[in-house]
Amino acid sequence: MTDVIVAPPKTSGPKARKTRGWIHRIALSLAVLTPLVFMAAGLGAKFGLWSWQFGLGTLTRGLGMKLLFASLAFGIIALIATAFVTPRKGWWIGVFAVVVGIGGMAKGAATQKAVAALPFIHDVSTDTQNPPVFSEVIVAERAKVAGVNTLDYIGKKDSRDKKLVSVLQTSAYPNVRSLVLEDSPDVVFGKALSAAKSMGWTIKAENVQAGTIEATAETFWYGFKDDVVIRIKPAEGGGAIIDVRSISRVGGSDLGANAERVKAFLAKLS
16 A cells, blocks of 8 residues: 655745744734824823824824824735745734724724814803803913913804804704702802812812802813813702803814713713
């Protein structure tokens, strides 16, 4: 009986394997580096290492997007190299790089879609006819910020559609409106102060007699600061009326953050 000799599987040459190895290293480096650049952009701006314009514009939208495309491209090349160069190993590197690239670009596309869909405003008030006003405490802080948004609300128009902010807000956020409670203004003041602190806001001023509370909220990424003023006054027939205003210090669109903040605060009280 003649023995059957099985030839060993063919493997690619050392040059091809070396090339694949370099492709894998580049793909893996991009997949790891890209998220780190996005995190550094946000945290660096938050802790004052650079301006928010540099973090959001140059690093996130500039360098970050280029790295996402590079990660996707080298991820695809890595998968092709793995498929054609034997022994076929390192699939996970290509998949990892592709997921980072596609995931990041999908997030960016979703953000752009939100910017286009939401009103281009950064100032929200439950009372659009007589919005709560800020005291000198907040005014003085905002005056130190370059390119700060103005505190006027009545007659203010957005920079994109040139429409009244009050009209755009009412249309987009119809549920952002005054809250009426049965408790007395003094009782509501204490509840509102506790709610504001529980939201993680930094209380800047509180005036029981005037029925006002002022605070600042700061985002985790980039350290964007939004100022909040709460106004509590007696309601006709008893109880109290609560109005809240939240405005970003910088930027044109808040992506709905101020409206969500106001609604979350009022939900805690109601």
